[in-house]
Amino acid sequence: MNKSKIVITFLIWILLSQIANAQFVSRFSIFGGFTAGWYIPDISTINTELNKAGIPSLNTDGAVTLGGHGYLDVPKVTGLRLGYMGTGFTLNSNQVSSGNLKKKASLVYRMGGLSAEYVSLLGKYFDFTFGSNFGMGSYTVKLFQIDPNYGNWNTVFGEIGSNGSSQTISRNLRQTFYTIQPKVGIGFQAKSFLYFKFNTGYSFTFDSGWEDENGIELTNVPGNIKADGFFTDLSVNLGLFFR
Structure with a gap:
């Protein structure tokens, strides 16, 4: 079984190499990797609501994002790069005591979708990209009030x-959204198989309302609680690159 996998992998590698070196293809790459970044949403309204409930504010400086992706430089279409991606973050408030109760909150962002970019080579090792992500995701506010005596199975x-x-x-209060994320980036080809990419952009979201963990639609939600925000990310990629 392992030998079969090795043979198949070798044959695929040869096939992709032949495709990439064909005269009708100006550029061909296929790669994937891990992404770490920073996302800065506007959470001022969320913090106002948390404070009303006696819960400390979330950090307004942003959050670390973690994700992954895969991309293909499309043969026959010079400069076109298509792919998929996913990312997310979690922000946690400090826990506070109110009488004999403890209170805290979390903000959870999850997003995935497709990406389309135009790639312009800047010499042998660098390239410049611009394009956008198109996807959907969820924006969840999690609220917790905990009685220290809680936890007995029979009591539950x-x-x-x-x-x-x-x-x-x-309580889990969730918003489902669609997003367009214009972005620009700089790529660096460190090795024939290793590629680094830095992106920066802004996320515009369009939501479909809020609901709780039971699917019950929420009313009287402040209108400006959205997942819009500025983002940056750095990715480490492995793959086949033919420039």
């Missing part, structure tokens, strides 16, 4: 069975 099921109430509360 007893509350449900007796239609009782609890001071331990967990």
Whole structure:
């Protein structure tokens, strides 16, 4: 089985090499990698709502994003790069005590989609890109109020069975959105198989409203709670590159 995988991989490598070196192809690359970055959403309204509930503000300086992607420089179409990508972050507030209760919150961003870029070579090792990501994702506000005495298995099921109430509360308020993310970037071909890429851009989002963890639509939501934001990222990529 392992020998078969090696043979198949070798044959695919030869095939891609022949395609890339054919005269009708000006440039061919196929690669993928890991991305780390920074995303700065406007969370001022979210923080206002959290403070009303007695929860500390989230960090307004931004959050570390982690993700991955795969790209293809399209044969026969000079400069066109298509791909897919996914990224996300989580922001956590500090935990605060209110009487005998503890309160905290998290903001979770998840996004995935397609990417289209134009690539312009800048000499032998560098290139300049501009284009956009097109995708959809979720923006979730998680609220927690915790009773220190909570955690007994029988108590949990007893509350449900007796239609009782609890001071331990967990809420997931989620917004589903669509996004367009114009971006520019600089790429560096460090080795024949190794490529670094820096991008920066802005995310414009269009949401479809908010709902809770049970799918119940939320009303009276402040209109300016959106996942829009400035982003930068740096990726490390491995693949086949023919310049």
